Amino acid sequence: MNTKDIVYIALFAAVTAVLGLFPPITLPITGVPVTAQSLGPMLAGAILGARRGGLSILLFVVLVALGLPLLSGGRGGFGVLLGATGGFIVGWVISAFVIGLLIEKFWDRLNVVNAALSIAIGGIVVLYAIGNLWVSIVVEISYWQATVGAAPFLIGDVIKVAIATAACMAVRRAYPLISRAR
Amino acid sequence: MIAGLYIDGNSALHRAAAGLKVLALVLLGTGVFLIPDWPVLAVVLVTVFVLYPVSGFGPRILWAQIRPILWLLVLFFAVQLWLNDWQAGLVVVFRLAAIVSFAGLVTLTTKTSDMLAALERAMTPLARFGVNPEKVSLAFSMVLRFIPVIAQIGHEIRDAQRARGLDKSVLALVVPLIIRTLKTADDVADAIDARSFDPD
Structure with missing residues (x-):
């Protein structure tokens, strides 16, 4: 891991923090708030790859745990991570890693379809699996009930997968980092 | 900070x-x-x-x-x-x-x-498993130093895209933000290497 990798890791953790500064958009009908911040793990994985992307989000999550108000809405500290929805924050690390792993696998023949699929598997399937498991343990409800409870947030995350996919494809053309690393 | x-x-x-x-x-x-x-x-x-x-x-x-x-x-x-x-x-x-x-x-x-x-x-005991505490410290301090810088870049891009009528598009914000961040990262890495940062 050279200096450039460390700087990429640090700066993508900073990007994730900055994405939390933009005010959340409230979806019509359901009233679920959607923040830009969860784009951070998707972008880190898709642009930096598995190792750097995962470490970048790990760095971000550790800084949140240490008491910096970096989560959207100025939240931070151990309380947020240990609370009921903490699994969705801690899960970002694994989510970014899985996205990076899949994008690296498809890198030479990456297109909109397999990029979107990679980001959706890491950013929705894996993330919700961890987040819902966490909720079900903390709140003592079944896994299925937790999944139903998280369903309204799916709309926002599907939109984010689309944005992250478009960004990933655009950055791959302008500034390909994954091929350079291998 | x-x-x-x-x-x-x-x-x-x-x-x-x-x-x-x-x-x-x-x-x-x-x-x-x-x-x-x-x-x-x-x-x-x-x-x-x-x-x-x-x-x-x-x-x-x-x-x-x-x-x-x-x-x-x-x-x-x-x-x-x-x-x-x-x-x-x-x-x-x-x-x-x-x-x-x-x-x-x-x-x-x-x-x-x-x-x-x-x-x-x-983290010191982790050094045995290839985790370099100095590199981790560098990463930590760099995040704190660069949040205001990247927030500033974000505001500049937002203003520029507003002038183009694109201020509602998240993609028009995110793509330039990433590209400029990566360019900044390359410059920062060169600057660090030029100062002979070598914890290995």
Whole structure:
């Protein structure tokens, strides 16, 4: 891991923090708030790859745990991570890693379809699996009930997968980092 | 630099070592999951609440810790009431409130810099597995240094895209933000290497 990798890791953790500064958009009908911040793990994985992307989000999550108000809405500290929805924050690390792993696998023949699929598997399937498991343990409800409870947030995350996919494809053309690393 | 959530004071908790407080938090977090009775959990919760005035924090600060999760607590109580009974609801609510308010207390009484120092010390044994503490320290300080820089870049891009009528497009913000961040990263890495940073 050279200096450039460390700087990429640090700066993508900073990007994730900055994405939390933009005010959340409230979806019509359901009233679920959607923040830009969860784009951070998707972008880190898709642009930096598995190792750097995962470490970048790990760095971000550790800084949140240490008491910096970096989560959207100025939240931070151990309380947020240990609370009921903490699994969705801690899960970002694994989510970014899985996205990076899949994008690296498809890198030479990456297109909109397999990029979107990679980001959706890491950013929705894996993330919700961890987040819902966490909720079900903390709140003592079944896994299925937790999944139903998280369903309204799916709309926002599907939109984010689309944005992250478009960004990933655009950055791959302008500034390909994954091929350079291998 | 950005400020943490620390509030200055001189209580026993303020003076306790950061590592010790985190250890206590881990023990409490594990402990409450082993306790299945709501009266015992109520005692734990009240004890944590009492630590707030003891550490010099008024009820407003305690309320600020609980308020963000209040709707979740109400929701979880309702779910348990519907699926089981009110005792099960109290177990879940007291457990979560105790963890969150104690975690808040640790955050309020510990400077981020002290927490960071404790983390660095805790990481020393990991050097054997190829984790370089100096590189990790560099990464940590760089994030804090670059959040304002990247926020500034974000504002500039937003202004530029507003002039083009693209201020509602997230993509028109995100793509230039990433490209400019990566360019900045290359410059920063060159600057660090030029100053002979070589922890290996």
